[in-house]
Amino acid sequence: MTEPADDIFAQLKQQATEQLKKITTPEELEQWRVNFLGRKGQVPRLLRTVKDQPAEQRAAFGQHGNKLRQELEGLLTAHQKKVGTRAMSQPQPKVNQAGLGHLHPLTLTRRRLQNIMAALGFLIIEGPEVEEEKYDFDALNIPFEHPARAETDTFYLAPRSPRGDGRVLRTSTSAVQVRAVIENDLVPPFQIASPGRVFRNEKPDPTHESTFYQLEALMVGPSVTVADYRSITEALFSTFFGKVASIRLRPGYFPFVEPGFEIDMSCPFCQSGCRLCKQTTWIEMGGAGMVHPNVLSNMNVDPEKYQGFAFGYGIDRFTMLQHGIDDIRLFWSGDIRFLKQFA
Numbered sequence: 403m404t405e406p407a408d409d410i411f412a413q414l415k416q417q418a419t420e421q422l423k424k425i426t427t428p429e430e431l432e433q434w435r436v437n438f439l440g441r442k443g444q445v446p447r448l449l450r451t452v453k454d455q456p457a458e459q460r461a462a463f464g465q466h467g468n469k470l471r472q473e474l475e476g477l478l479t480a481h482q483k484k485v486g487t488r489a490m491s492q493p494q495p496k497v498n499q500a501g502l503g504h505l506h507p508l509t510l511t512r513r514r515l516q517n518i519m520a521a522l523g524f525l526i527i528e529g530p531e532v533e534e535e536k537y538d539f540d541a542l543n544i545p546f547e548h549p550a551r552a553e554t555d556t557f558y559l560a561p562r563s564p565r566g567d568g569r570v571l572r573t574s575t576s577a578v579q580v581r582a583v584i585e586n587d588l589v590p591p592f593q594i595a596s597p598g599r600v601f602r603n604e605k606p607d608p609t610h611e612s613t614f615y616q617l618e619a620l621m622v623g624p625s626v627t628v629a630d631y632r633s634i635t636e637a638l639f640s641t642f643f644g645k646v647a648s649i650r651l652r653p654g655y656f657p658f659v660e661p662g663f664e665i666d667m668s669c670p671f672c673q674s675g676c677r678l679c680k681q682t683t684w685i686e687m688g689g690a691g692m693v694h695p696n697v698l699s700n701m702n703v704d705p706e707k708y709q710g711f712a713f714g715y716g717i718d719r720f721t722m723l724q725h726g727i728d729d730i731r732l733f734w735s736g737d738i739r740f741l742k743q744f745a
């Protein structure tokens with residue numbers, strides 16, 4: 403990280419905090435939010451220049467940017483308590499009072515997980531929900547004839563192209579990693595995480611949806627090992643559930659990792675078996691593994707010099723466990739009685 407980039411973040415922070423001090427109304431506060439944190443605001447704009455930074459400084463640049471964003475979000479929440487939000491200051495209708503809106507439980511979980519990953523030093527990256535087949539499959543070592551690529555499993559935007567160069571609704575957040583590394587010319591060591599919505603042509607049941615959320619992470623360097631994977635995951639689970647968690651690795655197959663694991667977490671809710679762990683004291687959390695050399699090569703990373711781990715966990719699963727929700731379909735039900743419990 404060079405001095406000038408450091409300076410830009412420090413200046414922006416100073417400018418934001420000074421302006422915030424003068425704000426006394428919800429309208430001014432909303433303007434401040436749009437100016438600094440909105441989609442076209444100064445902080446997201448600065449973060450988007452990560453790809454223009456020298457390769458070896460990109461990770462640090464992103465981390466500084468994410469930290470600033472979190473700090474400003476914290477200041478915003480604190481200031482909202484002082485001056486209120488715009489919705490509060492609107493005249494309230496006399497009949498059929500609509501009441502204040504609030505964030506969806508999945509959004510709350512995604513934000514918490516994202517903040518934990520950022521605190522663990524991961525750069526948070528987002529990618530498009532409509533993805534090219536080459537990122538969703540080929541770059542991940544999933545060949546054209548693999549069953550996951552069938553139209554019965556994956557949503558294609560147009561009938562499946564015989565050349566395998568179509569577009570799909572992304573089937574996992576793994577696609578974001580490959581895209582991010584290639585497009586930003588990231589060079590190891592780097593550690594990135596991407597929470598996001600994914601889609602699979604599945605019939606919904608209490609634990610499966612056709613639209614759900616995943617948290618993906620990728621850490622690559624000259625000597626990243628399974629021990630690093632373990633400690634990061636245990637830190638993530640322990641922080642999220644507020645109770646020290648250990649994990650158990652079982653062999654698992656995913657084309658993009660070798661070896662691959664299925665991950666179980668020690669049940670944070672009991673000692674000897676409960677409803678949430680189905681009396682086993684272990685809870686299945688997702689997949690992980692050491693990144694396959696072909697995938698490293700596809701990201702322009704030399705597999706002879708570098709290695710890394712990747713994991714993908716279901717965000718819906720975290721939320722369901724945290725609140726004891728036993729049917730994933732409630733998240734999309736639009737049932738206000740369910741949603742109100744998370745206000």
Ligand code: FA5
Nearest residue numbers: 574610611614687688689690691712713714715716719
């Ligand atoms: C994957 O999606 C792999 N990409 C994970 C991975 C990443 C492995 C990196 C290795 C390295 P899987 O299909 O098992 O794996 O999904 C991971 C998690 O997403 C599951 O454990 C579950 O929590 C969640 N998930 C998967 N399918 C659904 C579904 N239909 N509805 C809700 N959650 C789901």
